[in-house]
Amino acid sequence: MGKIIKGGFLAIINVVFIWIALYLLSAQAYLVFALLLLGALLTNFIFILPKGYPYRYLLPAAFFMVLLVVYPIMYTVYISVTNYGTGNILNKEQVIAQFESKYVLEPSSEGYSFQAYRDSQDRLWMLFTDSEGRQMVGHDGELTPVQAGDPLLGQLDGFTELNRVDLVRATNELSAQSFAYDDLHELRMRNINAFSLYLQQYRYDVASDRLTDLQTGTVYEPIDGYFQAPDGTRLTPGFRAVIGFDNFRRLLGNPQITGPFVSVFIWTIQWALLSVATTFVVGLFLAILLNDPHMRLRKVYRSLLILPYAIPAFISALIWRGLFNTELGVINQILRATVGSSVPWLQDPFWAKVALIILNLWLGFPYMMIICLGALQSINAEMYEAALVDGATSWQQFRHITLPLLMVSVGPLLVSSFSFNFNNFSVIYLLTRGRPPIVGAQTPAGHTDILISYTYRLAFESGRGIDYGLASAVTLVIFLITGAITFFNFRFTGALEDVNKNV
Amino acid sequence: MIVFLVFALFPILWVISASFNPANTLVGQSLIPKNASLVNYKEVFTSEQYPIALWIKNSIVIGLITSALVVVMTSLAAYAFSRFRFKGRREGLFASLLVQVFPQMLAAVSIYLLILSIGKLVPSMGINTHAGLILVYLGGAMGVNAWLMKGYFDTIPNSLEESAMIDGASPFQAYYMIILPLARPILAVIFLLQFIGTYSEFIFASVLISSSEKYTLAVGLQLFIHDQYASRWGVFAAASVLGALPIVILFMFLQKYLVSGLTSGAVKG
Numbered sequence: 001m002g003k004i005i006k007g008g009f010l011a012i013i014n015v016v017f018i019w020i021a022l023y024l025l026s027a028q029a030y031l032v033f034a035l036l037l038l039g040a041l042l043t044n045f046i047f048i049l050p051k052g053y054p055y056r057y058l059l060p061a062a063f064f065m066v067l068l069v070v071y072p073i074m075y076t077v078y079i080s081v082t083n084y085g086t087g088n089i090l091n092k093e094q095v096i097a098q099f100e101s102k103y104v105l106e107p108s109s110e111g112y113s114f115q116a117y118r119d120s121q122d123r124l125w126m127l128f129t130d131s132e133g134r135q136m137v138g139h140d141g142e143l144t145p146v147q148a149g150d151p152l153l154g155q156l157d158g159f160t161e162l163n164r165v166d167l168v169r170a171t172n173e174l175s176a177q178s179f180a181y182d183d184l185h186e187l188r189m190r191n192i193n194a195f196s197l198y199l200q201q202y203r204y205d206v207a208s209d210r211l212t213d214l215q216t217g218t219v220y221e222p223i224d225g226y227f228q229a230p231d232g233t234r235l236t237p238g239f240r241a242v243i244g245f246d247n248f249r250r251l252l253g254n255p256q257i258t259g260p261f262v263s264v265f266i267w268t269i270q271w272a273l274l275s276v277a278t279t280f281v282v283g284l285f286l287a288i289l290l291n292d293p294h295m296r297l298r299k300v301y302r303s304l305l306i307l308p309y310a311i312p313a314f315i316s317a318l319i320w321r322g323l324f325n326t327e328l329g330v331i332n333q334i335l336r337a338t339v340g341s342s343v344p345w346l347q348d349p350f351w352a353k354v355a356l357i358i359l360n361l362w363l364g365f366p367y368m369m370i371i372c373l374g375a376l377q378s379i380n381a382e383m384y385e386a387a388l389v390d391g392a393t394s395w396q397q398f399r400h401i402t403l404p405l406l407m408v409s410v411g412p413l414l415v416s417s418f419s420f421n422f423n424n425f426s427v428i429y430l431l432t433r434g435r436p437p438i439v440g441a442q443t444p445a446g447h448t449d450i451l452i453s454y455t456y457r458l459a460f461e462s463g464r465g466i467d468y469g470l471a472s473a474v475t476l477v478i479f480l481i482t483g484a485i486t487f488f489n490f491r492f493t494g495a496l497e498d499v500n501k502n503v
Numbered sequence: 504m505i506v507f508l509v510f511a512l513f514p515i516l517w518v519i520s521a522s523f524n525p526a527n528t529l530v531g532q533s534l535i536p537k538n539a540s541l542v543n544y545k546e547v548f549t550s551e552q553y554p555i556a557l558w559i560k561n562s563i564v565i566g567l568i569t570s571a572l573v574v575v576m577t578s579l580a581a582y583a584f585s586r587f588r589f590k591g592r593r594e595g596l597f598a599s600l601l602v603q604v605f606p607q608m609l610a611a612v613s614i615y616l617l618i619l620s621i622g623k624l625v626p627s628m629g630i631n632t633h634a635g636l637i638l639v640y641l642g643g644a645m646g647v648n649a650w651l652m653k654g655y656f657d658t659i660p661n662s663l664e665e666s667a668m669i670d671g672a673s674p675f676q677a678y679y680m681i682i683l684p685l686a687r688p689i690l691a692v693i694f695l696l697q698f699i700g701t702y703s704e705f706i707f708a709s710v711l712i713s714s715s716e717k718y719t720l721a722v723g724l725q726l727f728i729h730d731q732y733a734s735r736w737g738v739f740a741a742a743s744v745l746g747a748l749p750i751v752i753l754f755m756f757l758q759k760y761l762v763s764g765l766t767s768g769a770v771k772g
Contacts, residue, residue, distance in 0.1 A: 023624050027701045051532035053674070057593065061580035061645050069602050072610035072617060079612065282507065289504055301504070303755070305511050310754035312703040314721045319518050319743060322732045329527075329732075330517060362510065423606050426705045430725060452609070459612045460710060468612050470535020475609050482605065490600075 010047045014040070024039050037064075073479075080472035081242055083225045088238040092222070095239040099202040099211060099227070101188055109197035111190060112136075116167060116174065117159035124173065127156060128187065128195060143187065167192060184214065184362045211235070247473035260438045260445035261454075261474070268422060268450040271356070275421040276414055278361045283368025284406075288398075290369070291376045302373075309366035317430035318360045321346075324431070336485045350446035352432050356448060359431055360421070367417075375409045376402070415489040419482050443470070521704035521740035530735050544742035554716060555742045558723035561633070562702050563749070565719060570635050570697040573644045574690055580645070582678045586664075596653075603646030607639070608706045614639055614712055631713045639707050644700075648693050655689040656682060695757055699750055720746045 017040040024033040046052035046059065065303060082088075090098070112128040119125060126138035137144045137152050146152050162170060171192065179187040181197055190196040202220075204211050210219040211227045220227035225241035226234040250257050290298050308316065323329050324345040332342040345355045379402065387397050428434060434453050436445030444457045451474060459471035522543050524536035547555045583589075584596055607614070615630075618639065622629015629635055663685075664677040672680070683690070705721040712718055718726075724746065727737045 020624065054583045054589040054592075057583035057587075060576045061649065062595075062636075064576070064642045065599070065602060065645045068614060068617070068639055069605070069607055069610070069645075072613035073605060075613035075617070076610050167583045234571075243769070254552075286504070286507060301508070303758075304508060307751070307752075308511050308759070311515070312699070312721070312726065312750050314703055314705050315743045315747050316514075318724060318739070319730055321516055322728070322736060323514060323517065325732050362514070365507075366511075423609070425608060426703075430705070455609075456611065456706070457521040468616075471612055475612070478609055479605060482609075503585060 006047060010044065013043060017043075025342055059317075060193065076472045076475050076479075079248055079468050080476050081244055082240055082244045082275040082469050083238070084240050084469045084472075085467040087236060088225050088240055090237060092239040092241070094203045095227075095237060096211065098237070099235070100200065100350060102201045102202055103188065103198035104201050104215065105190070106185060106197040106199045107295045111194040111196045112187065113193065114152055114195050116162040116170070117156050118162065119159045124170075124177065125156060125159060126177070126179075126195075127153075130201045137412070138177070138187065141177075141179055143181060144178045220305060226382075247469045250470065251473055251477075254442070256442035257425065257470075260441040262441060263438065263447075264445055264449050264451060264454045267353070267448065271353075271428075271450055272418050272424075274357050275360045275364065275424070276418050278357060279364035279368045279417075280372075280414060282361060282365040283370075286365070287372035287376055288402075290373060307370060308362050309364075313363055314430055315425055317359060317427055318400055320355075320362070321431050324355050346432055349436055352448045356428065356431055360424070360427055363369045363427065364417075364421075365427075369414055371410055372406065375406050378409070379405050412492055415492070419485045419489075422450070422482060422485070423452045423478065424450070425456065428453045429456070443467070518740045518743055521721045522744050524737050524740075526737065528736050536633060543737040545740045547741050547745060550738075553723070553727050555720075555723065555727065555738075556745075557716060558718050558720040559742075559746055561718065562720040562746075565633055565637060566638075566698045566701040569640045569644070570694045572637070572641055573648060573697045574694050576641070576694065577645060577648040577652050578683065578686070578690065579678075580614065580649050581656050582682060584649065584653045585656035586661075586674070596650075599646050599649045600771055607643035611706060611710055614707070618711060620625075630711055631717060635714075636707060637712050639711070640701055640704065644697060648697065652686070652689055652693060657687055659685050667744070684753075694756065695753055702750060 017036065021033060021036055021040075024030075024036060043059065046055045064304045103114065112130050114129070115127045117125040117127070123139070128138060128143075130134045135146050135153075137146050144152065167174070176191065178198075181187050184198045184200055186200070187195050188198045200214060202211050203214055209222060211222075212218070213220070218229050220229050220235060220239075222228070222239075222275070224243050224246075226236075226238040228234050252258055289295060290302055290305075295301075302445050323331050326332060326342065326344050326347060329345070331345070336342050343351050345351050381407075383401050384397060387401060392400070428448060431481055432446070432448045433451035434444075434457060436448075437444070437446045443454075444461070445454055455471045455474045455478070456468050458474065460466065472475055506647045520536050523539040523541070525538055525540045525542045561712070584592060596605060616646075618628075619630055621638070622632070622635065626632075627634055636738060644701075663681050664672075667677050667681055668674070702719075703721060704719075705725070708719045709722045709725070712722060715723070720742075724739070724742060728735055734738075
């Protein structure tokens with residue numbers, strides 16, 4: 001019974017594998033095909049060999065991890081060395097096909113008057129007549145010259161001829177028609193009265209990898225994702241191509257990109273540091289208050305103070321956007337009533353940053369409070385008694401007992417909180433969207449953009465066109481930084497040693 | 504203390520108040536609304552142009568499916584890591600730890616393109632489908648969860664399974680009939696943490712989903728209120744209250760477990 005289930009399961013998986021493989025082959029994605037083949041072989045081994053038994057349990061999790069985490073990371077690395085983006089979206093074959101399907105009106109062509117017919121199956125037949133009365137029948141992309149009395153002409157008489165109104169109605173269908181005239185020319189509709197000869201503009205030669213303009217004779221050479229003439233003119237659109245470290249060079253060498261990038265980078269670090277510092281200080285302060293056994297209603301306070309953390313962050317951020325509203329928001333209403341002036345929260349670079357820190361403090365202090373409370377409760381009370389006997393002030397107690405012991409357990413969490421805020425996209429994006437914009441930046445960068453939101457805007461919402469290549473290059477920078485922080489943190493907490501111990 | 508209570512609670516009270524204020528605008532709102540009414544809540548459920556109730560439903564459905572699948576997959580993986588000894592076990596554990604270092608959202612561009620090409624093969628899992636979105640969430644959910652779950656499985660003594668296997672149970676039966684029932688608390692915690700995380704996820708939902716009736720609340724609410732605070736504040740507030748309520752209730756319910764999870768390093772998304 002178990003064997004049958006196993007066999008059936010394996011058969012289904014293999015069918016799926018073959019189906020995907022056929023698709024990949026038809027799309028000529030050979031690298032992915034090779035990877036798939038490897039995966040399929042492994043899967044089969046795991047299910048056939050007894051030794052593979054434990055791996056069966058890992059398969060689903062591993063599959064999704066490889067497909068949606070490992071592969072995308074590798075692909076990001078690849079895109080960062082390409083020019084992928086607006087103007088270079090298609091691959092080379094697609095761009096060549098696009099150029100080769102471009103036709104220009106043959107200047108010497110005089111035009112053909114035409115009649116159109118529909119046969120009983122509603123298919124279109126054309127009869128073309130040139131200025132000297134020579135006739136051709138066109139059907140299904142092919143042209144047949146005809147003399148008077150040709151049986152084909154008799155056949156046409158049996159079909160329904162389209163009148164003027166029908167022709168107008170069928171304009172779209174007619175203009176989609178093209179008939180091969182000779183090796184270089186096609187017959188296409190020029191206007192509602194006539195067809196004309198059109199000349200293919202470009203011809204691609206596979207052997208030499210060159211694109212030739214058939215009219216001017218200019219030869220274009222593929223360089224860095226564009227077909228380029230000897231005089232440097234580029235044809236658009238370009239195609240996707242590997243351009244080496246150009247994106248990184250732009251990031252560091254082009255003042256209009258480097259300037260904003262550096263300022264975004266600095267703010268990202270400031271943001272992450274300030275976020276951790278403010279939430280930690282407030283959280284610790286509240287934890288100490290709540291840890292005092294003389295305090296009444298501790299449980300109630302705790303539950304109330306935790307509330308901001310329980311609300312999904314995207315909702316909180318949008319709510320605060322309303323509170324910070326410069327004209328109507330309640331914060332400015334209160335400021336006007338008490339201090340007499342209001343603050344341009346979301347328009348001014350400085351105040352937008354303050355608003356972000358306030359919001360993140362609200363979102364984050366309960367987390368710090370919870371972990372600090374846990375840590376405080378684990379500190380042995382005898383320590384304080386001993387300190388009291390030695391005559392330590394409460395500040396000294398805090399400074400020399402509480403803080404060092406607290407840091408042992410909370411320290412690593414502060415580091416992970418730093419890297420979390422380093423990439424805290426939703427708070428930034430939902431409150432300020434990175435605005436106000438940096439003036440004179442060539443890329444869409446704002447004063448409150450952090451690296452991750454900057455990447456997002458580069459890739460998905462730039463008015464000047466998307467730039468996947470540059471976005472991926474910035475992503476790699478973030479990868480490196482986050483990776484370094486976490487590695488440091490692992491070393492610090494001994495998580496890596498944990499892995500060793502647990503095995 | 505009072506200062507921080509006000510700081511923590513004021514925005515919440517302000518929004519609850521706004522949700523009952525029929526004026527539907529930031530202008531001239533007071534803490535105790537005059538003429539309190541449920542008209543904003545009614546709008547949430549009846550609006551044709553902005554089907555907010557539908558978005559909440561989408562978020563809940565996607566969250567439930569994702570969490571269920573994540574629990575199944577991670578518990579299988581954690582069982583293998585906890586009970587079997589095999590080549591690559593150490594590397595596998597290490598990899599799951601390493602993968603969580605790199606936030607999945609950093610690869611958003613690649614994932615978008617990947618889902619785009621999956622969509623060419625299986626249109627029902629492509630861009631602008633819930634299945635495609637769930638696929639992305641499944642990929643990102645493995646790291647921490649597998650660790651937490653393995654840690655819990657390690658605390659369940661081996662002897663129960665051994666005696667079951669002497670009675671002829673296969674390892675899978677041992678997993679299914681002994682480990683899973685005993686591990687119910689951690690399964691529940693992972694399920695709920697995953698649910699909360701998925702419910703609040705914003706980046707992939709906004710990158711991948713483009714048609715209004717398929718939005719999750721996180722995407723829809725953001726587009727609904729975008730710079731329309733003067734004219735949609737009340738309805739937005741009602742939607743926020745309704746949208747936050749399931750999560751807040753879950754959170755309060757689970758506080759005890761969550762606190763222990765938090766101190767071991769999980770960060771809410």
